[in-house]
Structure formats: structure tokens, C-alpha cells
């Protein structure tokens with residue numbers, strides 16, 4: 001790669017780990033590296049990035065960039081692109097990344113691929129790999145034209161840990177205010193069902209098919225194991241269980257000694273929430289379900305037949 | 321007020337998916353399709369705005385003939401009319417091509433609000449909505465879980481990570497991409513389905529939109545689709561149901577949890 005531009009992200013005042021992952025990926029691909037830091041009073045973070053391998057760091061620093069807004073971010077990225085003419089632009093696939101990157105691609109009439117977890121450099125050609133169908137398949141993609149834009153799945157690459165003396169240069173931005181007005185950030189109500197300390201969690205997914213089945217099929221196993229019940233997002237979206245049961249990127253992050261996934265396919269947003277569990281048991285009738293990729297133990301069975309059987313055996317094992 | 325809802329027809333969640341013989345997509349000749357789940361929440365939100373006041377809800381989809389089924393379902397749920405765009409040149413296009421075709425319709429329709437899903441459940445791209453917003457010069461916000469109308473403005477809550485929500489105010493017209501769980505999606509009633517048969521359903525080609533095949537030529541190509549390499553993968557317990565359950569119990573005992 002001749003030249004890569006990475007767009008940094010600041011969270012709670014510090015560079016996100018995902019930004020250093022972009023640095024590592026850009027360096028793996030080779031060529032020149034330019035970084036862009038966007039925010040208000042963030043020159044310190046830009047200096048840090050320059051020292052942590054970010055190369056030449058462009059700094060878009062303005063009070064109007066104090067909170068994420070797509071207009072301001074897109075303007076800064078487009079200006080960085082026209083100043084540096086990168087062949088490749090890397091942005092983290094985070095809420096701000098997925099909001100702004102496609103807008104920039106449309107403005108530049110450039111090809112873009114989202115949520116990429118691997119880029120291979122084959123001479124001058126790049127091959128981008130990402131999941132499709134919620135992780136059931138992978139797809140390998142190519143982009144023609146320049147710049148090529150990719151949003152990168154956080155956690156897919158190890159963060160760059162080296163240090164280097166880069167430089168920081170200001171980037172002039174458009175002074176027009178964004179069309180959308182930031183009002184506030186607030187936290188969703190927490191609720192009383194805290195899964196973060198559970199030793200065992202048994203989570204049910206859309207495979208349970210009906211709300212009644214959580215009581216009729218899942219609960220006996222939960223009780224037999226002395227576990228807590230969790231759920232995937234569609235279960236919560238349908239109102240079968242309250243939000244506080246949801247495990248995943250937009251739910252709780254859990255790390256029990258045993259996580260049992262019942263009728264859950266294993267979409268990345270669910271995996272993010274439970275993959276650091278000590279031991280994972282997956283029960284799914286589809287042998288190709290992506291959950292089996294990260295599970296330790298897999299049972300390929302109809303849950304309606306298997307779960308009652310397992311609950312009964314656990315119960316008698318405890319009694320005996 | 322006119323609301324344009326972009327709807328994609330995707331393989332049914334319970335369809336058995338197999339890779340096509342040329343390994344560039346799935347075999348989709350004999351499977352069932354449905355409206356993308358994210359889009360059903362967008363449609364429901366549009367219908368709620370309509371129920372609360374006056375609004376025309378227009379459904380827009382790009383897809384082959386089979387997508388008519390999705391449009392009829394949307395009309396049956398209460399949308400007022402539907403537009404289906406198709407052209408052979410769209411078969412191999414990328415998200416930007418789709419967004420350009422959607423934008424051509426949006427420019428002609430001049431809606432006050434465009435609602436889309438956050439992502440399509442087949443490709444999981446999450447690309448079209450901000451592209452469409454850019455091409456129509458509208459402000460946008462993605463992953464919206466709540467929306468209220470306030471004197472011509474919209475206050476939207478967008479989902480961030482770890483339970484955080486960002487509240488933003490946008491002027492109309494604007495585009496919102498909708499995250500799942502925003503509302504309780506209604507079903508099409510029998511009466512609705514009967515009425516839907518009389519509702520307008522227009523089909524348009526690229527030429528009808530003033531576009532040419534070259535305008536939607538793809539910059540992104542899916543070269544190959546494949547099963548993810550198993551890596552370490554789970555140890556799959558084999559045997560009769562009874563034997564499997566016994567082995568699983570043994571494992572849980574080994575973990576010291578029984």
C-alpha cells in the first residue's frame with residue numbers, strides 16, 4: 001500500500017484501543033501512514049498517537065467537533081483525503097465509524113467495505129474479508145478505484161505496541177455548524193438483573209421460538225444449574241425478556257465460569273459480550289452456526305428435545 | 321408529511337442457506353424471503369407517525385420481481401403506496417449503486433422523512449443509509465432506537481455501546497436508520513391484505529430514474545463466499561441424545577460446577 005490514512009477515535013478523553021489496532025493493520029500492509037485526530041482540545045491525544053506509531057498526525061481541532069456529528073467528521077475526513085491522497089482509508093467500525101464512513105464514501109464516489117476483520121496485501125491488490133449472514137459465511141471482497149475505504153471490526157487485530165516519533169500538523173476544517181444538534185448522552189436504565197458476577201449463565205436466543213419457552217424449556221436448566229438467565233437481542237427486541245437480560249455489544253459483557261448458549265447463532269455482536277467466558281457450551285441444531293467457532297463444547301441437537309434431557313440429568317447429578 | 325421507507329427483501333431467517341455453485345453468493349432460487357427485520361421497525365415507526373397525525377407512507381425497494389411480495393406485505397401493514405425499482409444492471413451493483421438508485425427516487429418524491437433499517441440482515445453492510453443521506457444532501461443519524469417529532473424537528477436517540485444513548489436533534493427533511501427493538505411491529509391484518517391489493521404499486525427501471533447502467537457500475541465486488549474456517553472450534557459431542565447429555569454433565573462436573 002502506498003499510503004494509508006487512519007481515522008483515530010477518542011473515547012472518554014483517550015485514544016481508543018481500536019485506533020491502535022488500525023495503526024497495526026496499516027503498518028502490516030506497509031507504505032506510508034497518516035492519521036487523523038478529530039475533536040475539541042485533543043492535541044494531547046494527537047501527540048500521543050504520533051508517538052505510538054500513527055506517523056504524521058493531522059489534527060482537526062474545533063469546538064464544533066466536541067461531540068461526534070456526521071457533518072463535522074465527514075468534512076474533516078474528506079479534507080484529510082484531499083490533502084494526503086491516500087490509497088486506503090481505515091476507520092473503526094464503531095457507532096461513529098459506521099455513521100460517517102459510508103457518507104464519506106458517497107461524497108468521494110469511492111468503494112467501501114464495512115466491518116472488515118482482515119486485509120491481505122497481494123502485490124498492489126488488497127483482499128478484504130468480512131462476515132456475511134451474521135457470521136454464517138465469510139466473504140472476500142475487492143475494491144477498484146481510489147481511495148479504498150474500509151471500516152475495521154474492533155478487536156480483530158492486535159493493537160500496535162511500538163513507539164515512533166511522528167509529527168502533528170493542524171488540518172483546516174469547514175466552520176459551518178453541523179445540521180444535527182447534539183443534545184446529550186445518557187445511560188439506559190440499568191435494571192436489577194446483573195449478569196456480571198454470575199458463575200453460570202444460560203442464555204436463550206431466537207431459537208426458543210416463543211416467549212413461553214423461556215419458562216417451559218430454558219428455566220428448568222437454569223434452575224438445575226443454579227445459573228442466571230441471559231438472552232440474545234432478538235429475544236429482548238420482541239419483548240420476551242427485559243433489556244437487562246441481553247448479552248452482547250449493546251447489552252451486558254459477561255465472563256462466567258460456564259456460558260450456555262441455547263438457540264443462539266453467534267453473531268459478532270453477541271460474541272463480543274460472552275467470548276471471554278471461561279467455558280462455553282453451545283446448543284444449536286445447525287452444525288454450521290458460527291457459535292460453534294468459539295464454543296468449547298458443542299451439541300448439535302434440537303434444543304426442545306435436548307435441553308429438557310440435560311436439565312433432568314443435571315438435576316439427578318446434583319441430587320445423587 | 322411524506323415518509324419514504326426503504327425496504328429490502330432478504331432471505332427468511334429460518335431459510336437453510338447454501339453457497340451457490342459459483343461461490344459468489346448463496347443459492348437463492350428455492351428459499352423463502354421476508355422483509356429485512358430492521359426495516360420492519362422502520363416501517364412500524366412510519367405507520368405510528370401516520371396514526372398519530374397525517375402522513376403518507378411510501379415504500380421503496382430495489383429488487384427483482386420476488387420483492388413485490390415484500391411490498392404487498394408492507395402495504396398490508398398500512399403503507400399507502402409502493403415503488404419497486406429493478407434493472408438487470410442492478411444485479412451486480414454495490415451499495416453505492418443501490419444508494420444512487422434510491423436517491424433518484426427520493427429526489428423525485430421529496431419526502432419529509434426517510435426511514436431505513438440500520439443494516440440488511442443478509443449482507444450486514446450498514447452502508448446504504450448514510451450514502452443515501454449524502455446523495456440527497458440530508459442530515460442523518462444511524463442506529464436510532466427512539467424518535468419524537470418536535471415542531472418540524474426530530475429528536476432521535478441513537479444507540480452507542482455499553483448502554484449509552486446519544487440524543488440528537490435534526491431538522492426535517494432528514495434520514496434515520498432504525499435499530500431493532502424500537503417498537504412492537506404490527507402484523508398485516510386480513511383486511512389490510514385485502515385493501516393492499518388496490519393500493520398503487522409502481523415498478524421502475526433505471527432509465528425511468530434517469531440513470532444508466534454505467535452510473536451503478538460497482539466499485540466493490542464480492543469475489544468469494546465461503547464457510548468460516550473452523551479454527552480451534554468446539555468439540556462436538558456425538559452419540560444419542562441421552563449419551564450426549566451424560567457427557568455434557570460429566571464436563572460440567574469436571575469444571576467443578578456441579
Ligand SMILES: Cc1cc2nc3c(=O)[nH]c(=O)nc-3n(C[C@H](O)[C@H](O)[C@H](O)COP(=O)(O)OP(=O)(O)OC[C@H]3O[C@@H](n4cnc5c(N)ncnc54)[C@H](O)[C@@H]3O)c2cc1C
Nearest residue numbers: 205206207232233248249250251263264265269270285303
Ligand atoms: C449495532 C448492533 C448491536 C447489536 N447488539 C447485540 C447484542 O448486544 N446482543 C445480541 O445478542 N445481538 C446483538 N445484535 C444482533 C445480532 O446481530 C444478531 O441479530 C443476534 O445476536 C441474533 O440473535 P440469535 O442468535 O438469538 O438469533 P438468530 O441469529 O436468528 O439465531 C437463532 C439460532 O437458533 C437456532 N435454532 C433455531 N431453532 C432451533 C432448535 N429448535 N434447536 C436448536 N437450535 C435452534 C438456529 O440454528 C440459529 O442458529 C446487534 C446488532 C447490531 C447491528
Ligand SMILES: Nc1ncnc2c1ncn2[C@@H]1O[C@H](COP(=O)(O)O)[C@@H](O)[C@H]1O
Nearest residue numbers: 326327382436437439440445446447448
Ligand atoms: N435493495 C434495497 N432496497 C431498498 N432499501 C434497501 C436496499 N438495500 C438496503 N436498503 C436499505 O438500507 C438499509 C441498510 O442496508 P445495508 O446498507 O445494505 O446494510 C436496509 O435496512 C434498507 O432500509
